[in-house]
Amino acid sequence: MELLNIYKDLCRNNRWYDAYCSTGENSNGKILYFLNTNYRNLWVFEAGYDVFKEIENIGRDQWIHHENHGEEKEKQHTVNMLKSKIFSRASNKYYRNKKGLAFGDMLDSDFSKEERWILIYLTILNGYFANIPNYINVRSNEIVNIMEKRGVNREKYISVLKSFIDSCDIGTEEIFMHDYLYFDSFYKEFEDIDFLQMFINAREDERKELKEYVQNQPRNREITKEETCTISYKYKSTGSYVKSTLVDNAKIQYFSLILLNNSYKNYEDFIDYALFRYNELYKNIDIDKIKSFIVDHEAVYKLIYEELFNIIQYSLNFRDEKEVNEQDVDLNEKIDDTDMYAVEKYNKVSTVLKKLAKVNSNYRCELEDFYGCQYFTSKESHKNYVEVHHLIPRAVGNDFENSIEVVENYVTLCPHCHRLVHLGEDVERKPALHNLYLKRKELLHEKGLDISEKDLKDYYLIEN
Numbered sequence: 001m002e003l004l005n006i007y008k009d010l011c012r013n014n015r016w017y018d019a020y021c022s023t024g025e026n027s028n029g030k031i032l033y034f035l036n037t038n039y040r041n042l043w044v045f046e047a048g049y050d051v052f053k054e055i056e057n058i059g060r061d062q063w064i065h066h067e068n069h070g071e072e073k074e075k076q077h078t079v080n081m082l083k084s085k086i087f088s089r090a091s092n093k094y095y096r097n098k099k100g101l102a103f104g105d106m107l108d109s110d111f112s113k114e115e116r117w118i119l120i121y122l123t124i125l126n127g128y129f130a131n132i133p134n135y136i137n138v139r140s141n142e143i144v145n146i147m148e149k150r151g152v153n154r155e156k157y158i159s160v161l162k163s164f165i166d167s168c169d170i171g172t173e174e175i176f177m178h179d180y181l182y183f184d185s186f187y188k189e190f191e192d193i194d195f196l197q198m199f200i201n202a203r204e205d206e207r208k209e210l211k212e213y214v215q216n217q218p219r220n221r222e223i224t225k226e227e228t229c230t231i232s233y234k235y236k237s238t239g240s241y242v243k244s245t246l247v248d249n250a251k252i253q254y255f256s257l258i259l260l261n262n263s264y265k266n267y268e269d270f271i272d273y274a275l276f277r278y279n280e281l282y283k284n285i286d287i288d289k290i291k292s293f294i295v296d297h298e299a300v301y302k303l304i305y306e307e308l309f310n311i312i313q314y315s316l317n318f319r320d321e322k323e324v325n326e327q328d329v330d331l332n333e334k335i336d337d338t339d340m341y342a343v344e345k346y347n348k349v350s351t352v353l354k355k356l357a358k359v360n361s362n363y364r365c366e367l368e369d370f371y372g373c374q375y376f377t378s379k380e381s382h383k384n385y386v387e388v389h390h391l392i393p394r395a396v397g398n399d400f401e402n403s404i405e406v407v408e409n410y411v412t413l414c415p416h417c418h419r420l421v422h423l424g425e426d427v428e429r430k431p432a433l434h435n436l437y438l439k440r441k442e443l444l445h446e447k448g449l450d451i452s453e454k455d456l457k458d459y460y461l462i463e464n
Ligand SMILES: [Zn+2]
Pocket: 315, 316, 317, 388, 389, 390, 418, 422
């Protein structure tokens, strides 16, 4: 009785209703916010790909605009395509990189819908959505931590996800009877009201009463102050939040939780395990065919694996670098960073640029004026030991038309300041970043890298 009454009361609160029915980035109603506004499941990547193929290598000024509001028709797809690194861009044109070409091969092969799902999932796993590298993994673990705080441990949460996925052929009305729907909907607190905790603490019969109430509410009814049912209205048949969204959220979280907290001998081991677990859920898929596709595109999938498990460490490189023959390196070449074998090329370019950055800075920390840095002498270079940091982080290079692999973006820092920039509290990182930004703003601009301080802070996940 009590749980249902609390819910009914809350539904009369307009702010609660807005918070949970909206699917905007900061709303409470969206568990995975990497998907674009108008599309809410993994098929957005298929749709986006098809749209982008049409405008490959066509300048942005040539894109078709909507007649009524003047926006480019393709614009809504750009975020996902770039953040998942399926397309890259050079000046104002978009093109398929190595990963994008593999994605196209996948769509052209006659994979079933279920076979395509796991391939899309694996392909976008190292995306940096919401400015977070490996977002899907990070976010899935965050949600589990939220659940654990409420006394739902990892195994229990995974089993709730699994039982929901197992029965996801059911109609929309039936989804209202699943715990997962309430977990997904109320994982965020609302103004100190922790409805999820109340739901978890309630007796079984109270939860059942709430679920049946939600199930029996007409979904299409216009909102009236006395009668709104937030959850049922959110799933109204003309709404943008549909059952397939929920199913996809559950599947994405389920696979991230069972796959990404394991350790693997190597990349093949990871792929085999992923396909084995997927096969448990979907018996009718052709595992050998999927496997052989992945093997054929090893350069792409191996890099995804290495980025996921941080085998490649781009950002925190605390070692003095080896010498590279500068004649071997073309600093003007834009490197395809979705290709495992291009990483070697990237490392060479980056080594040359790091050396150059250090020489330019005269082996001194660029925050020396502010922090009075101390040095020791490197036994490799016999100069001050300094490190080099990408001011615009390497992971977000695809957000820029021009290459961020330029010496203007390479900042020399002492070990103290370098760790501060990566690992410090926001209040301490903010002034450091501000000072670096002021020093580099103009230089970056000259290289066609225009960035506001606000956007830079966003990349460092610093709240304003
Ligand atoms: Zn760094």
